[in-house]
Amino acid sequence: MSAPRTVQVVDPVDGSRFAIQxxxxxxxxxxxxxxxxxIVNRAFCQPLQKAFADxxxxxxxxxxxxxxxxxxxxxxxxxxxxxxxSSGAEVIGCWDDAARGLASNRPADGGEDLLNAAALQTVLHxxxxxxxxxxxxxGGAEVAAVLRF
Numbered sequence: 001m002s003a004p005r006t007v008q009v010v011d012p013v014d015g016s017r018f019a020i021q022x023x024x025x026x027x028x029x030x031x032x033x034x035x036x037x038x039i040v041n042r043a044f045c046q047p048l049q050k051a052f053a054d055x056x057x058x059x060x061x062x063x064x065x066x067x068x069x070x071x072x073x074x075x076x077x078x079x080x081x082x083x084x085x086s087s088g089a090e091v092i093g094c095w096d097d098a099a100r101g102l103a104s105n106r107p108a109d110g111g112e113d114l115l116n117a118a119a120l121q122t123v124l125h126x127x128x129x130x131x132x133x134x135x136x137x138x139g140g141a142e143v144a145a146v147l148r149f
Contacts, residue, residue: 047128051082054146055138063149066141068115073100074147075118078125082146083118086134089142091115115143 020035027035058064065071068091074080076095093111096103102114119129127148138144 048130051084051128051130051146052138054082055084055144058146063147064144065147066139066144068143069102071143071145072102072114072118074145075121075125075127076100078121079147079149080118080122080125080127080145081148083122083127083129084138084141084144085115085119085129085131086137086142087131088134089115091143118143 020032020039024032055064065074071080071083072091072095075083076097077100090113093114094103095101095112095114095117119131122129134140
């Protein structure tokens, strides 16, 4: 009989610890999988829960935006901490670095999906993009962001 032990997982970002209690030797694979899945779900949900809390906290401070052009500009400027994108939302256009804005929003001009570009810029600047269903979106917007400043 093996001694009881704990299997721990440490989140490399914030150091949070999650554990499966007891010896895995006597547990069916299905139970181990279910326990591990709960830990993984919790670990992945924490950044999103924090982002929602920050959205609520800063909702009336000017550090939140749901204006697509403002959010895209902020992403290119490195000001987006958390970006929420509704699945299927897109803004087709061309970004002009010199003007710090949309050069064109006509698909015929060979533009790109600027919301996708905003997600990439958010990651490049250390922010967190989240793709959500329409019903999960804060305020029901197609795009929303918590801004650093």
